[in-house]
Amino acid sequence: KEKVEITKEQQALMKVIADAYNRHQIPQDVAKKLLQDQYSAEENFLLLTEMATSQVQVLVEFTKNIPGFLSLNHEDQIALLKGSAVEAMFLRSAQVFSKKMPNGHNEVLEDRIRRSGISEEFMTPMFNFYKSIGVLHMVQEEQALLTAITILTPDRPYVKDQQAVERLQEPMLDLLRKLCVLQHPQKPQYFACLLGRLTELRTLNYYHAEMLTSWRMNDHKFTPLLCEIWDVE
Numbered sequence: 001k002e003k004v005e006i007t008k009e010q011q012a013l014m015k016v017i018a019d020a021y022n023r024h025q026i027p028q029d030v031a032k033k034l035l036q037d038q039y040s041a042e043e044n045f046l047l048l049t050e051m052a053t054s055q056v057q058v059l060v061e062f063t064k065n066i067p068g069f070l071s072l073n074h075e076d077q078i079a080l081l082k083g084s085a086v087e088a089m090f091l092r093s094a095q096v097f098s099k100k101m102p103n104g105h106n107e108v109l110e111d112r113i114r115r116s117g118i119s120e121e122f123m124t125p126m127f128n129f130y131k132s133i134g135v136l137h138m139v140q141e142e143q144a145l146l147t148a149i150t151i152l153t154p155d156r157p158y159v160k161d162q163q164a165v166e167r168l169q170e171p172m173l174d175l176l177r178k179l180c181v182l183q184h185p186q187k188p189q190y191f192a193c194l195l196g197r198l199t200e201l202r203t204l205n206y207y208h209a210e211m212l213t214s215w216r217m218n219d220h221k222f223t224p225l226l227c228e229i230w231d232v233e
């Protein structure tokens, strides 16, 4: 039986990533607004847009705290942020939403999201993903590392120095693997399962792009930050 132990520098890395992940949260009043009274589809959509905008701001702040990220080539930093924005947002939303929302609120939120003009064929994969994250009961450190690993995906479009990104991602993957063995000793496949979620996340990129087009058709407006990061308009 392999004796797994986390080194001192891995502990330091874990602390930096977990602190950054916990420090940057979206303002709860925004998320709470979603749970308040009945809104029209347009108002629902605006709330989701407002929340997505704060999610992107939170994502940028978290990313800047990933050790080594700011020493990457500047264009590559942008390419990584734009390439991972949707995945990181859905990963974080699924994690927060399943944990933060007191029981009974999920239905309300599900209803809000369903009635915000998001097409049905996107709802199913989105909620499947949300449920597949929920059943994992990830600890905060695992969530933070998985988000950092998503951002540090070397093969995003337009990334020039992929090796430099791999050098940052590898220690995160190694640390996450050890953490899974230590946190979930009864589930030897747990680490593989987490990485499988990243594959599922990539499919949401496609649905999200489809949805953006349909929203544009129905003249839905996005904030400048979302337009910038999602390449719309």
Ligand SMILES: O=C1N(Cc2ccc(-c3nnn[nH]3)cc2)c2ccc(Br)cc2C12CCN(S(=O)(=O)c1cccs1)CC2
Pocket: 025, 026, 028, 031, 045, 048, 049, 050, 051, 052, 089, 090, 092, 093, 094, 096, 097, 100, 109, 113, 116, 118, 126, 127, 129, 130
């Ligand atoms: O809004 C979502 N929610 C609700 C949500 C998200 C985050 C927090 C939260 N609280 N504290 N911190 N975060 C609470 C509720 C949620 C939950 C699970 C999955 Br999977 C995904 C989502 C989306 C993500 C964005 N999209 S989107 O399609 O990109 C879009 C943009 C504009 C209009 S629609 C909609 C679904």
